[in-house]
Amino acid sequence: MTITLNVSGMTCGHCEASVKGALKDLDGVQNVDVNLATGKVDVQYEEGKVTEAEMKEAVEEQGYDVA
Numbered sequence: 001m002t003i004t005l006n007v008s009g010m011t012c013g014h015c016e017a018s019v020k021g022a023l024k025d026l027d028g029v030q031n032v033d034v035n036l037a038t039g040k041v042d043v044q045y046e047e048g049k050v051t052e053a054e055m056k057e058a059v060e061e062q063g064y065d066v067a
């Protein structure tokens with residue numbers, strides 16, 4: 001499964017790394033692609049192992065907003 005999160009506030013490569021790392025730490029997340037320019041974060045995950053709410057929370061814990 002893939003979802004796209006719309007994340008605001010990421011402006012540099014460190015931001016990108018923080019968001020990517022936080023998502024990849026979640027059990028069930030398989031791959032994360034961040035587009036800094038658009039704020040779109042594509043997450044590939046295993047259904048049933050992780051929820052969209054958990055992904056949003058992980059990103060928000062890093063200090064970024066998720067639409």
Ligand code: 9UX
Pocket residue numbers: 009010011012013014015016
């Ligand atoms: Mo550099 Mo990204 O301070 O917030 S980590 S812009």
